[in-house]
Amino acid sequence: MHVRRKLVVGNWKMNGSLAQxxxxxxxxxxxxxxxxxxxxxxxxxxxxxxxxxxxGGIPIGGQDCHHESAGAHTGNVSAGMLKEVGARLVVVGHSERRAEQGESDEIVRRKAEAALALGLQTIVCIGESETERAEGRALDCCSAQLGASIPELSGEAELVIAYEPIWAIGTGRVASCDDVREVHALIRRLLVERFGDAGRRVRILYGGSVRGDNAAELFAVDDVDGALVGGASLTAEGLVPIIEAAAHS
Known part of the structure; x- marks a missing residue:
């Protein structure tokens, strides 16, 4: 049995200031x-x-990176640029980027390859829309995204998967524990099928309106190895209870 440390990642999105x-x-x-x-x-x-x-020693990361190392890509930042300023991880494939910037699974995979090659811990996000959930296609959607968005494992950099049902991001709605359990079990099975024993070491995070008052329940679900936290991560008051819940899970 693999014992995986809980991982709590705060995604500030387009929020924050020097004062914050x-x-x-x-x-x-x-x-x-x-x-x-x-x-x-x-x-x-x-x-x-x-x-x-x-x-204070907390790893700091980027919310995205380009798949190329340099070039004529106005407004983009490479994995190497992130690493040069001290970033130790990066999030790729967040549903907001998939929707707003039209990022495909292939683009997400190429970004993940670039980040992992430079030694950045790389969090690849997947998740179904509300329509796909209502039509009973959530598992098929997540399976397809996972298969096409994650690269092969190589080197020492850590691959992390974040399951974020799109309809739960920033809405206050949270997937039921049964739904989370079902999707995380699917992700784990697919990871093991693809990577063998190494697939058991990959951490799987849940994201989507995670707060201090629901974190403990989510962390108790099998194969929930932590959380990708949005709005609640903007303040210590919001994030610390989630960290404490992870410590007691």
């Missing part, structure tokens, strides 16, 4: 007090370097 980096100190203190829990924060690109300086 003051939240990192109490988050770092809570992390040091939480046995067996890894915590990371992914602020906007403009805050990565100052966040690294004020992180």
């Amino acid at each position: 980096l003051a939240e990192l100190a109490p988050i770092a203190a809570a992390t040091r007090a939480a046995s067996g829990v890894d915590v990371a924060i992914c602020p906007p690109f403009t805050l990565i370097a100052p966040a690294v300086a004020r992180s």
